[in-house]
Amino acid sequence: MSIAYATRVLDIISEKKLRDTMLGVAKQTGALVGSVIGAVVGYQMSEDYDNIITVLRGMSDEDKARLGTKVKILTLTPAKLE
Numbered sequence: 640m641s642i643a644y645a646t647r648v649l650d651i652i653s654e655k656k657l658r659d660t661m662l663g664v665a666k667q668t669g670a671l672v673g674s675v676i677g678a679v680v681g682y683q684m685s686e687d688y689d690n691i692i693t694v695l696r697g698m699s700d701e702d703k704a705r706l707g708t709k710v711k712i713l714t715l716t717p718a719k720l721e
Contacts, residue, residue: 652658698706 652661695703
């Protein structure tokens, strides 16, 4: 029975639409795994992330609010071309 099952699975996979779908899912899964691995490796290799997180955790709520306001102002202000 397992040989018949394997044969049927191979027949279904050989259909173009299903094969294309399976390849698309495999590519997306690979991209997701690659992104996660890249993020983890990048985070571990950079000391800057740790410093930023440490500083933010040590800030008072008032300082965090002021920083948030400043970031909003800087990111929403149109760039001036010279």
